[in-house]
Amino acid sequence: MIAFLQSAAIPRVGGAATAAAMLAYFAVLAVIAAWALRRTRSSADFFVAGRSLRTLVLGVSAMAATLSGFTFVGGPGLFYGAGATALFIVLPAAITNTMGAWVLAKPLHDLARTRGVITIPGAIGARYDSPAAQGWAAVSILVALVGYLATNFLALGYVLDAVFGVGLSAGIWIGMGVTLAYTVAGGILAGVYADVFQGAVMAVASAAACWFALESGGGLSGLSQTSMASDADFLGPWGSRGPMLALSWFFVFGVGSLAQPHISHKYLMARDWRQFKWYPLVMTVAMTVALLLYLTVGIAVKAMVIRGEIPPLARNDDAMPAFLMHGVPVALAGIVFAGVAAAIMSTVNSFLSIGAAAITHDLPAAFRTAGRIPATAPADEASRLARGRWATLALAIGGALLAHAPGAQVAFLGVFGYGLFASTLVPALALGLNWSGASERGAIVSIATGLGVTLVGESLSYADVYRLPAGVPWSGVALVAAIAMFVGVSWFDRRPSSAPVKREQVSTDGLG
């Protein structure tokens, strides 16, 4: 596998204009945080935006949460290094934006409406009437997101260091502080409205960068011809890493998209069912624009190197900075850097919220014998909100401290995040919510299998003890193994735990 985020220093790009663009971006976030602070009065506001979101906000915020800093820095670098192999990480997005709504929106919305579910582990717990399944899901989410948080904070530190020259450590703490401020103030409510603004910044930055990338090499045809003349594999259908890895990424990033809790969580936040009708189209349009940069900058930089306009890059991750220095006006660099920061912070905000919910809501529920949170009194509600904020603070500080570990170790933590979500949650969540034959034991065994295979496999690979041959990724193996265990154990049980979603049930956790 590859590290999915920036893990080495970015050269300083631009000057006062870049810094001014970044400061203006932070100022808008501060305004959104102040507005959201006044509107956040309950844990439902904090964790599911009061179930008040409309189509446009849902779609754009889901896009912003999906795309991390990898889209803007690591992605172009990967394309520069591996050619079209990198395409297979984003290619499934043409399908998955609709697939998520098709497969998960209805059962999750029903659970939110009828049983007051506010988290993805909570949905799994409600589906199987199983506090244990809820607890296992919460643990797997926490394991995966700690690494995600560390890698994102590290990437944010590099970006802020490149813009302001404050040093990596200060960059990490400043980035963490800004993200934390609006997350603690307004929780997911601040997050989703910040996401809309951040999504707009990402779209503008991406479209502008794509324009200059195509201009730099005589359009897509010119870039293709230049690359083909020098490197036959680069724009071959599978890139330089071959068909097994490319097609495996299509499988893992396609099927696995259903298990990304920061995206699925959005299905719990809708004002009503009708908001989902055009949600896939809104998300698709937004994501298509935001991915233009990913699809073009790596090819453009490769062509620049082939034409001798810039020297070969020392590291793949230098592709984006090299493009900003040689391929675009200085003023655009500020917008692109704001876009990178926006992509990182929107993802971090979502992870902080679902992590805090796992700690304050799902793990306690898992250890209760009844498995349910009783109806809440107002005092309990205030306490819940406070606990959510403290958990967010603790997670953010933990992630920032972890980001100070040696770069390779931090990158390792980030490597398995997506695959871990996929292997632990696809069977129990995506299959379980749509298949009445799923059993509680199948769900728990599949989560444990995904967790075990991913952690052991990626550790063996990281330690160079054993690597799978021919580009087979551990994330793919773990996903297949977890699916097999889920279906196999459920089949042996042959005693459905319950209908996928009991629509007649009323809210049981006091938030409905």
Added chain:
Amino acid sequence: MTGARTASPLVFVIGSAAVGVAYAATIIMGAAPPWAPWLVAVGGAAATVGLFVLGARTRGVGSRGVSITLAVLFVTIAAAFGIALALAPREVAGGPLLLGLPLRLAIVFYGVGLVPLFALPLVFAKTFRDDDA
């Protein structure tokens, strides 16, 4: 739902199993046999469409039109990958381009990445029932 309990996830399970067989063969043999990428391609397409099949049952949109749409989706993905695997490499100086990209990559990119991009959201909206909640 009960009657469909075992049939419903079948497409998804078969697709995932195909991917698993390709992985197992590659790991055991130490290299990917020539048929392994084909299994991952077809298996990945089947698993993806299998999830749509599951979701269609939950949404209660099992019409003939939806069935045809999902069948077309499977054929599109599998065919795009299959053609790219079957065609001989021609990514050399002066090689053929389709809409700006080398032919094999264009088939994958425009087939898998562009055709479903706006078709699927429109099918979703067309089959959406406001009173479903």
